[in-house]
Amino acid sequence: MRVWYFSEMAYHPAWSEGLKRGSLRVVLPNGHIDPVEAHGLLNRYLDEFALCDEVGLDIMVNEHHSTATCMTVSVPMALAVIARETKCARLLSLGNPIANRPDPVRVAEEMAWLDVLSGGRLEMGLVKGAPYEIAPANSNPARLMRRYWEAHDLILKALSTTDGPFNWEGEYFHYRNVNIWPRPIQQPTPPVWMTGMSVETGKLAAERGHVVGTLLSGGLAKPMYDAYRARARELGRETGPDRLAFAACVGVGATRQEGLRRAHLIADYVRTSPVVAEPFTNPPGYNSIAANVAMLKAGPRAHRLVTDRQGNPIDHRTATVQQFMETDTVFAGTPDDVVAQITDFDQRMGGVGHLLAFGQGGWLDHADTKENIRLLGEEVVPRLRALHPAMERRPAAAE
Amino acid sequence: MSQTLTVSGVGLEIAERGSGRPLLFLHAGEGLAPERPWFDLLARHFRVIAPWHPGFGRSVLPDWIGSVDDLAYLYLDLARTLKLHDGVLVGAGFGGWIAAEMAVRDTRGFGRMALVDPVGIKVSGVTERDIADMHAVSRDEVLQRAWADPVRGAIDTTKLPESELAAIARGRESLLVFGWKPYMHNPRLKHWLHRIDIPTRLLWGAEDRIVTPAYGAQWRALIPGATMHIILEAGHYPQWEQPETFVQQIIDFAAS
Numbered sequence: 001m002r003v004w005y006f007s008e009m010a011y012h013p014a015w016s017e018g019l020k021r022g023s024l025r026v027v028l029p030n031g032h033i034d035p036v037e038a039h040g041l042l043n044r045y046l047d048e049f050a051l052c053d054e055v056g057l058d059i060m061v062n063e064h065h066s067t068a069t070c071m072t073v074s075v076p077m078a079l080a081v082i083a084r085e086t087k088c089a090r091l092l093s094l095g096n097p098i099a100n101r102p103d104p105v106r107v108a109e110e111m112a113w114l115d116v117l118s119g120g121r122l123e124m125g126l127v128k129g130a131p132y133e134i135a136p137a138n139s140n141p142a143r144l145m146r147r148y149w150e151a152h153d154l155i156l157k158a159l160s161t162t163d164g165p166f167n168w169e170g171e172y173f174h175y176r177n178v179n180i181w182p183r184p185i186q187q188p189t190p191p192v193w194m195t196g197m198s199v200e201t202g203k204l205a206a207e208r209g210h211v212v213g214t215l216l217s218g219g220l221a222k223p224m225y226d227a228y229r230a231r232a233r234e235l236g237r238e239t240g241p242d243r244l245a246f247a248a249c250v251g252v253g254a255t256r257q258e259g260l261r262r263a264h265l266i267a268d269y270v271r272t273s274p275v276v277a278e279p280f281t282n283p284p285g286y287n288s289i290a291a292n293v294a295m296l297k298a299g300p301r302a303h304r305l306v307t308d309r310q311g312n313p314i315d316h317r318t319a320t321v322q323q324f325m326e327t328d329t330v331f332a333g334t335p336d337d338v339v340a341q342i343t344d345f346d347q348r349m350g351g352v353g354h355l356l357a358f359g360q361g362g363w364l365d366h367a368d369t370k371e372n373i374r375l376l377g378e379e380v381v382p383r384l385r386a387l388h389p390a391m392e393r394r395p396a397a398a399e
Numbered sequence: 400m401s402q403t404l405t406v407s408g409v410g411l412e413i414a415e416r417g418s419g420r421p422l423l424f425l426h427a428g429e430g431l432a433p434e435r436p437w438f439d440l441l442a443r444h445f446r447v448i449a450p451w452h453p454g455f456g457r458s459v460l461p462d463w464i465g466s467v468d469d470l471a472y473l474y475l476d477l478a479r480t481l482k483l484h485d486g487v488l489v490g491a492g493f494g495g496w497i498a499a500e501m502a503v504r505d506t507r508g509f510g511r512m513a514l515v516d517p518v519g520i521k522v523s524g525v526t527e528r529d530i531a532d533m534h535a536v537s538r539d540e541v542l543q544r545a546w547a548d549p550v551r552g553a554i555d556t557t558k559l560p561e562s563e564l565a566a567i568a569r570g571r572e573s574l575l576v577f578g579w580k581p582y583m584h585n586p587r588l589k590h591w592l593h594r595i596d597i598p599t600r601l602l603w604g605a606e607d608r609i610v611t612p613a614y615g616a617q618w619r620a621l622i623p624g625a626t627m628h629i630i631l632e633a634g635h636y637p638q639w640e641q642p643e644t645f646v647q648q649i650i651d652f653a654a655s
Contacts, residue, residue, distance in 0.1 A: 027535075135534075135535065138579075138580055140575060140580055141572075141575060141579070142573070142575035142576040142579060143465075143576060146462075171462075277537075278537045279534055279535055279536055279537055280535075283534060283575075284534075284568070284571035284572040284574070284575050285571075285575055285576075289565050289568045289569055289572070290565075292564075292568035292571075292572075293561055293564040293565050293568055296556040296559070296564045296567065296568065297556065297557060297561070297564060298557070299555075299556065299557040
């Protein structure tokens with residue numbers, strides 16, 4: 001198993017204001033961010049990413065917009081800094097919300113540039129993005145996935161074509177001379193990742209052989225992984241653990257109490273993430289008709305809940321670490337505890353090769369974050385490698 | 400009550416009732432709702448032809464249809480297929496936008512046009528809104544803005560059958576295919592409204608806060624010879640909130 005450290009680079013000083021207003025995203029005025037304080041935090045978070053390389057962790061970066069939960073506005077910008085500060089870590093962009101990007105060829109250029117800069121260490125997530133990203137991008141939620149797939153196909157073609165220029169006159173995107181420079185080291189393209197929470201996403205990723213990632217609920221992940229494996233088998237392929245990824249909060253301590261304390265603070269990521277004004281949670285077209293029928297049936301006061309292994313509903317906004325551990329949202333404790341929990345999870349899921357570890361939740365301070373990273377990299381990762389030994393760290397292509 | 404008619408390759412579900420002068424009614428983004436009183440009241444005086452827009456009701460939304468231009472041409476083809484003559488073209492809300500896009504192209508088949516609280520044009524500055532952002536406020540606030548009496552507009556979706564819920568979800572999504580960006584308008588339409596060459600009446604709910612009567616006055620100024628009538632105690636949907644007044648207004652205008 002490979003473990004990827006991940007932080008959204010939160011601006012937690014504004015959380016109390018956002019929680020008071022009922023939205024940390026979209027409508028919380030940016031007067032509530034102090035840019036000088038943000039300067040200190042961003043540099044601190046980047047130092048934490050750099051530390052991952054020293055302790056044997058891979059690195060994942062994502063982006064969100066118009067929110068106090070995540071200051072990373074551009075995966076390529078963040079990874080450009082991190083690529084220069086790291087030597088071995090593979091760098092996962094998870095990812096570019098390509099249905100919200102007006103210019104897919106620019107996305108391909110940036111990904112190729114990062115792959116070249118990092119010596120072929122890039123892993124490339126092409127994601128749908130969260131529903132509340134629709135408003136900041138003013139992207140049309142109707143026919144979103146049609147735009148996604150056209151962008152996806154164009155990006156992969158731009159990255160893998162070596163005898164261009166080529167022409168693209170599609171439904172959403174128009175170019176007459178696509179011919180990106182540089183082109184990626186990893187040919188035909190860096191490994192492609194998708195994300196989602198549904199069986200349908202599992203099938204679609206399987207059809208293309210992409211890595212598929214999901215997050216925060218083993219109960220939702222399992223049907224998606226099973227759908228991936230089943231669809232791949234129909235197409236004559238067996239699915240190795242390297243095709244499946246899961247994101248969860250991971251808190252490690254020298255003592256169980258310390259690990260749980262860290263996990264409690266990291267889990268603020270999960271508690272704050274869904275706090276967004278109602279109209280931005282489900283723009284029409286973002287979710288399927290069937291999902292919308294279910295939501296209309298449940299009524300406006302029903303919140304989306306996940307259930308624990310006993311079937312009890314858990315509200316992400318208020319759950320405790322103990323409750324989160326029941327839903328596979330959090331792994332926490334001593335290195336022994338965490339290895340045991342993840343090993344158990346891996347077995348229940350039937351083999352998951354990538355753990356995307358949320359290791360920063362805002363109020364976890366620099367010293368705690370560093371120690372969490374160190375224990376994860378030095379005490380947990382070496383023992384998790386044994387789970388799926390075929391997935392050893394590959395050397396960078398340029399080394 | 401409804402039948403399916405294929406026009407230009409698109410299967411349209413159409414509610415039709417009544418006899419006499421043809422009246423093509425183009426519904427608002429919220430839907431057609433022929434079960435509400437307006438439809439039967441109108442059908443006492445006209446042959447009412449009311450299609451569900453592509454993606455609404457059981458009307459098909461083919462992949463190639465994606466703009467209000469497409470809908471305008473589709474309904475012009477419908478008018479030709481039905482051989483409409485001296486018809487009354489009525490468009491409400493989003494349907495008013497479609498009707499105006501039809502009328503700047505071709506008014507053969509129609510002798511009158513009534514636009515009921517239409518969206519579709521942009522007249523104010525870049526940082527000002529003419530059309531309320533219904534997708535940036537709660538459903539409760541949409542009701543407050545769209546209805547003089549919001550209680551009349553409230554729907555308890557937990558009590559509706561799944562087929563109706565699916566139609567609601569599909570309609571909400573389809574509206575955005577046409578109206579997300581630019582939001583519920585065509586920046587160029589106002590420059591073509593001068594081409595409208597049939598008598599046009601704007602009907603406006605006094606309490607409409609999706610698009611206000613002041614915005615309606617801008618429409619009136621842009622359409623040659625257009626007149627405007629305000630309907631009291633109505634919001635964005637006078638046909639639903641004040642069906643008798645709405646129908647009487649259509650009768651009076653058609654006969655004028």
